[in-house]
Amino acid sequence: MGLSKGARKVLKVLARRGASEVLWALGKGSARFSDLEAVLRLSPRTLAERLRELHLMGFVDRRAYAEVPPRVEYSLTPRGKRVLEFLMELDRVVETLEEVR
């Protein structure tokens, strides 16, 4: 009974600061660390942590290029896209809830 352990874990990660914003931003296409940092107004510490978590859950792909200066591209995996769609649905659900109010 209750949510599965996996679902609770996903829920927790998505609720952390910047998580949904990262997914949303990557939904528009791949981006670099500094791009995300600028757009999302997150400290590098938090952004790095969030990207690591999302990567570990298989929602975000990380591609590093051996250049100078270094370049790292982040993008959504198919799983990430699925979760992003879910978030968008949450948005719609909450919207209809407001109407009912």
Added chain:
Amino acid sequence: MGLSKGARKVLKVLARRGASEVLWALGKGSARFSDLEAVLRLSPRTLAERLRELHLMGFVDRRAYAEVPPRVEYSLTPRGKRVLEFLMELDRVVETLEEVR
């Protein structure tokens, strides 16, 4: 861009300890404080806080009876049922994600 403020707030509340479990339990019918406390293994402090939050968001209805000893019945509102369905869908989504792995 990004989730609406309201959606982020809902997400945060749902991710907190015991929140989804409370909704899930109430999905089976109304229950009293002590019922929930026993089933969910939450400290009274946390359970009370969670119920207050869910009530404030309009997901849970609180009905107190002026008896001795006191009796309080909690139940889902229509909005609460809608959110619970959403959580159940998260469960299914995460399940399919595991398969893809």
Added chain:
DNA sequence: CAGGATCCCTACGGATACTG
């Protein structure tokens, strides 16, 4: 019974400085 009050520990996250 249904909580509130208090104490206390842990996790989260910002600011700043530093590095491969």
Added chain:
DNA sequence: CAGTATCCGTAGGGATCCTG
């Protein structure tokens, strides 16, 4: 550029005791 390391304040939540 893409992070990591450190310091530190705030929020979440358990344990315990108390009360209308």
